[in-house]
Amino acid sequence: xxxxxxxxxxxxxxxxxxxxxxxxxxxxxxxxxxxxxxxxxxxxxxxxxxxxxxxxxxxxxxxxxxxxxxxxxxxxxxxxx
Numbered sequence: 350x351x352x353x354x355x356x357x358x359x360x361x362x363x364x365x366x367x368x369x370x371x372x373x374x375x376x377x378x379x380x381x382x383x384x385x386x387x388x389x390x391x392x393x394x395x396x397x398x399x400x401x402x403x404x405x406x407x408x409x410x411x412x413x414x415x416x417x418x419x420x421x422x423x424x425x426x427x428x429x430x
Contacts, residue, residue, distance in 0.1 A: 350402055355380055355389040370402075380409055 352365040369375055381390060394402035 350404075351391075351393040351395055352381075353389075353391040353393065354383065355391065356383070356385070357387050421426070 350367045354363040367377055369377060390406050392404040
């Protein structure tokens with residue numbers, strides 16, 4: 350599989366080539382820093398159709414630290430700007 354990070358239209362993409370024989374026994378997890386806005390994370394299955402790929406992309410942290418718990422729920426109040 351290829352994991353690509355695209356940051357805007359005029360920047361070079363960052364690419365991770367990933368190979369695993371059995372993702373159920375040895376799954377792959379990564380935290381990719383995406384500073385600013387306008388970022389795209391793209392996952393491309395480079396294997397043939399007989400070997401499907403199941404991928405999930407989720408936000409690890411949104412906003413400033415301390416306002417979200419590990420389950421992704423907001424705790425406390427929003428910071429004032």
